[in-house]
Amino acid sequence: MTVFGAGGGTSSYREIEDADLIIFWGSNAREAHPIFFHHALKAIHKGAKVYSVDPRRSKTSEWANAWLGLDVGTDVALAYGVGREIIHAGLVNKDFVANATIGFEEYVAACEPWTLEVTSRETGVPAELIRALAHDYAKAERAQLCWTLGITEHHNGTDNVRALCNLALLTGQVGRWGAGLVPVRGQNNVQGGGDMGAIPANLPGFHDVGNPEHRAKFERMWGVTLPSKYGLTLSEMMEAMDEGHLTNVYIVGENPVQSDADSSAVTRRLENLDHLVVQDIFLTKTAALADVVLPATAMWCESEGTFTNSERRIQLVRKALEPPGDAKDDIEIIRLIAERLGHAWPIQTAEQVWDELRALSPAHHGMSYRLLKERGGLQWPFPDEDGPESPFLHARLWEKDPEKRGRPAPFGIVEHKLPVDKLNDEFPLRLTTGRRLTDYNTGVQTAGFNSPIRFGGCVDLSPEDLARLGIDEGEVVRVTSRRGSVLAPARRDPGLRPGLLFMACNFPDEVDVNSLTIEANDPIAKTAEFKATAVKVEKITKGQTKEKRVADTTDHGGRDGELATADQEG
Amino acid sequence: MNAPYMAPADTPVRQVTITIDGEEVSVPEGSTILTACNEAGKDTPTLCYGDTLTPKNACRVCMVELKGSRVLVPSCSRKVQPGMEVMTDTERVRHSRRLVLELLGSSVDLSTTPRIPEWMERYNADPDRYGERAGESLRRDVHDPGEHHAGNGSIAATMAQPDKIDNDLYVREYDKCILCYKCVDACGPQWQNSFAIQIAGRGFDAQISTEFAVELPDSACVFCGNCVEVCPTGALSFKTEYDMRAAGTWDESQQTTTTTVCTYCGVGCNLELHVQDNKIVKVTSPHDHSVSHGNLCIKGRFGYAHVQSREKDGSS
Numbered sequence: 001m002t003v004f005g006a007g008g009g010t011s012s013y014r015e016i017e018d019a020d021l022i023i024f025w026g027s028n029a030r031e032a033h034p035i036f037f038h039h040a041l042k043a044i045h046k047g048a049k050v051y052s053v054d055p056r057r058s059k060t061s062e063w064a065n066a067w068l069g070l071d072v073g074t075d076v077a078l079a080y081g082v083g084r085e086i087i088h089a090g091l092v093n094k095d096f097v098a099n100a101t102i103g104f105e106e107y108v109a110a111c112e113p114w115t116l117e118v119t120s121r122e123t124g125v126p127a128e129l130i131r132a133l134a135h136d137y138a139k140a141e142r143a144q145l146c147w148t149l150g151i152t153e154h155h156n157g158t159d160n161v162r163a164l165c166n167l168a169l170l171t172g173q174v175g176r177w178g179a180g181l182v183p184v185r186g187q188n189n190v191q192g193g194g195d196m197g198a199i200p201a202n203l204p205g206f207h208d209v210g211n212p213e214h215r216a217k218f219e220r221m222w223g224v225t226l227p228s229k230y231g232l233t234l235s236e237m238m239e240a241m242d243e244g245h246l247t248n249v250y251i252v253g254e255n256p257v258q259s260d261a262d263s264s265a266v267t268r269r270l271e272n273l274d275h276l277v278v279q280d281i282f283l284t285k286t287a288a289l290a291d292v293v294l295p296a297t298a299m300w301c302e303s304e305g306t307f308t309n310s311e312r313r314i315q316l317v318r319k320a321l322e323p324p325g326d327a328k329d330d331i332e333i334i335r336l337i338a339e340r341l342g343h344a345w346p347i348q349t350a351e352q353v354w355d356e357l358r359a360l361s362p363a364h365h366g367m368s369y370r371l372l373k374e375r376g377g378l379q380w381p382f383p384d385e386d387g388p389e390s391p392f393l394h395a396r397l398w399e400k401d402p403e404k405r406g407r408p409a410p411f412g413i414v415e416h417k418l419p420v421d422k423l424n425d426e427f428p429l430r431l432t433t434g435r436r437l438t439d440y441n442t443g444v445q446t447a448g449f450n451s452p453i454r455f456g457g458c459v460d461l462s463p464e465d466l467a468r469l470g471i472d473e474g475e476v477v478r479v480t481s482r483r484g485s486v487l488a489p490a491r492r493d494p495g496l497r498p499g500l501l502f503m504a505c506n507f508p509d510e511v512d513v514n515s516l517t518i519e520a521n522d523p524i525a526k527t528a529e530f531k532a533t534a535v536k537v538e539k540i541t542k543g544q545t546k547e548k549r550v551a552d553t554t555d556h557g558g559r560d561g562e563l564a565t566a567d568q569e570g
Numbered sequence: 571m572n573a574p575y576m577a578p579a580d581t582p583v584r585q586v587t588i589t590i591d592g593e594e595v596s597v598p599e600g601s602t603i604l605t606a607c608n609e610a611g612k613d614t615p616t617l618c619y620g621d622t623l624t625p626k627n628a629c630r631v632c633m634v635e636l637k638g639s640r641v642l643v644p645s646c647s648r649k650v651q652p653g654m655e656v657m658t659d660t661e662r663v664r665h666s667r668r669l670v671l672e673l674l675g676s677s678v679d680l681s682t683t684p685r686i687p688e689w690m691e692r693y694n695a696d697p698d699r700y701g702e703r704a705g706e707s708l709r710r711d712v713h714d715p716g717e718h719h720a721g722n723g724s725i726a727a728t729m730a731q732p733d734k735i736d737n738d739l740y741v742r743e744y745d746k747c748i749l750c751y752k753c754v755d756a757c758g759p760q761w762q763n764s765f766a767i768q769i770a771g772r773g774f775d776a777q778i779s780t781e782f783a784v785e786l787p788d789s790a791c792v793f794c795g796n797c798v799e800v801c802p803t804g805a806l807s808f809k810t811e812y813d814m815r816a817a818g819t820w821d822e823s824q825q826t827t828t829t830t831v832c833t834y835c836g837v838g839c840n841l842e843l844h845v846q847d848n849k850i851v852k853v854t855s856p857h858d859h860s861v862s863h864g865n866l867c868i869k870g871r872f873g874y875a876h877v878q879s880r881e882k883d884g885s886s
Contacts, residue, residue: 034867185836300833309838320828320843448876452737452787
């Protein structure tokens with residue numbers, strides 16, 4: 001988060017139990033993060049008010065006092081409308097804005113065109129609901145603003161996040177117990193992957209690859225000279241493959257053939273490489289394209305290490321099972337590859353690797369394995385073994401002394417931009433994607449158990465659209481975007497508004513949703529716009545039903561967490 | 571990076587001293603008598619008590635005698651007050667516990683309830699004295715209100731009924747159910763808030779049921795297994811355990827339990843993997859962990875099969 005200078009959820013789960021207002025904005029936590037939602041339920045039973053901002057009336061919306069069903073991709077507009085209402089109603093936290101922020105005047109100017117009427121017209125949300133959310137958020141003693149991929153999986157995902165951060169700055173709903181900004185992470189170790197440097201611009205422990213002082217720390221520790229150039233993000237790698245100057249790729253634990261937007265383009269790129277190595281626990285569709293496959297252990301139960309969760313809590317992962325066949329621990333595989341490359345790295349346990357990280361990352365310095373075990377995990381920053389934990393971040397912004405308060409948090413001036421994949425007469429419907437309760441990502445892991453409440457790959461339509469198109473529930477229909485076309489059974493979802501379709505991403509072997517989605521990437525986080533695809537839906541004529549619903553490749557696909565896409569979640 | 575954490579003002583915790591069987595014991599204000607008994611090393615039988623749930627006072631097996639109280643009090647819910655004099659092994663307490671164990675033992679299958687043989691022996695409980703047990707009833711969850719007729723006393727009425735196996739994840743054996751309400755509370759407002767199950771029927775006809783006794787996949791159940799997590803008798807059990815018990819291969823002495831972190835979303839729930847013969851046979855969740863408090867979702871609870879379905883060649 002460039003606003004505050006450290007990327008992580010600002011609050012703890014425990015705090016949401018004490019909140020008196022909770023906004024789920026682009027987050028269906030009830031289904032996607034059920035145990036996080038348990039904490040929210042504690043607050044709901046104590047009387048907390050809940051708003052759900054989501055194009056779908058989701059399971060989370062069912063728990064909300066009000067549902068703001070906005071049109072897909074109008075989050076920035078809605079946030080401006082909320083901001084303007086807070087300003088015009090005189091509900092700005094003036095002291096906080098004056099002491100802890102910069103850029104307020106520009107923000108006020110940027111808000112100005114977004115009257116309730118204009119915002120309502122642009123977003124599809126009734127003006128009185130926008131007004132109610134604005135007033136309740138500004139007046140709440142402790143408000144939690146939670147979001148997930150509904151905010152980040154857009155071509156302007158970073159702008160969306162900044163638009164939400166602006167609201168917290170405007171009202172001082174951050175840096176206090178119970179008041180915070182909470183990006184709930186989609187994958188088990190998205191937070192940890194980013195913290196450990198699995199971001200092209202970062203070295204482990206929030207160090208900048210471009211900063212010579214930061215590099216020097218690592219160079220001293222490792223006795224090497226590190227390149228000063230930033231690496232490529234996943235989508236930049238895709239571009240580099242297209243341009244032909246990325247010719248060798250080593251993929252660890254990811255199934256981009258099925259998880260990435262515009263899957264046929266991804267397959268073509270990987271097929272054209274000189275050399276592809278895939279390290280995974282399954283022979284995924286991606287691994288099937290590889291020259292070399294390195295069988296790995298399942299990191300959550302066949303090897304040791306740590307994960308970091310959405311409240312910045314580092315927790316120990318332990319080995320419970322002996323891995324099958326020749327599968328090796330990721331640490332060992334990397335060591336053996338280093339050995340083949342002529343570097344005799346020592347054999348290290350996960351704890352030794354962790355201690356090396358502690359020596360380099362002040363935020364993790366105090367977290368010995370002993371303490372992680374005793375305390376059931378610790379939240380960063382935790383620089384000192386005797387020191388206090390940090391349930392919430394950015395308390396400094398409330399300090400009276402400017403010295404202690406430090407760098408003010410800047411308002412972000414962002415522009416409302418509609419999704420790249422435009423609706424028109426040919427593609428008049430808006431398709432959005434997501435996850436269902438029993439299923440996960442490309443389904444590699446969740447397909448392993450027989451869920452009684454799984455209904456598989458399908459396309460959800462509003463009752464109005466079903467009637468208008470003359471489609472029966474269960475009828476197989478053709479869904480076509482500018483990039484591809486799939487067949488899927490129709491499912492009725494009264495939570496959808498007319499014109500909005502939903503498909504789960506979890507069944508690529510049945511219905512390859514990502515052959516429809518667009519690879520329009522956020523310019524900063526490089527996350528693809530999975531959430532907004534323009535499509536048309538057609539009834540199919542007889543004889544067409546036998547056509548395959550998926551491409552020819554067989555087998556299972558993917559592994560624990562698509563980290564490279566995931567680390568961009570915001 | 572940020573200022574030091576300022577803890578919310580915790581209310582100061584006072585110690586309260588009571589006597590248990592004549593010995594003084596001090597516990598934090600707000601603790602229950604049960605906590606004090608545990609502190610004092612008094613082994614107290616409990617069934618409906620759950621460390622993550624509000625006391626329900628349903629089973630009455632933890633009753634103790636409290637000086638000045640006309641009736642016995644449930645230790646799992648009564649809060650300590652300074653100067654309380656508690657007795658845990660008087661004839662009244664022993665008689666009460668014996669009767670509870672006998673009534674449960676005569677009507678319910680307690681074969682998978684931990685520690686039952688030990689308690690039966692300690693309190694000289696003899697469930698057989700109520701006579702031969704009635705056979706299996708196929709109509710326990712389908713009878714109409716008021717349909718129940720009292721027996722003639724020659725046989726002991728029981729909860730016996732067929733096992734409910736209607737999905738691949740968990741099984742309901744209501745002949746093992748003591749109606750402690752823990753599953754109802756875990757499914758309802760205390761944790762999961764799915765409200766898929768409730769008590770249906772009254773008196774001896776009461777039993778845990780889905781709405782209109784529909785099968786689980788047709789109910790509001792989301793298969794989180796948080797009810798199984800709290801069930802004290804094995805009336806709710808994971809299908810893996812149920813099948814292994816039926817096959818005679820379930821052997822807890824051969825199992826290891828390893829705490830790790832769930833592989834799915836970014837919430838970071840802790841899992842306890844119960845492993846037998848290098849296979850995960852059951853997943854529980856630590857009750858004292860701040861993230862999940864013993865709860866999981868369907869993926870964390872049941873989504874482990876993929877790791878043990880891999881063949882040597884790496885395919886699945």
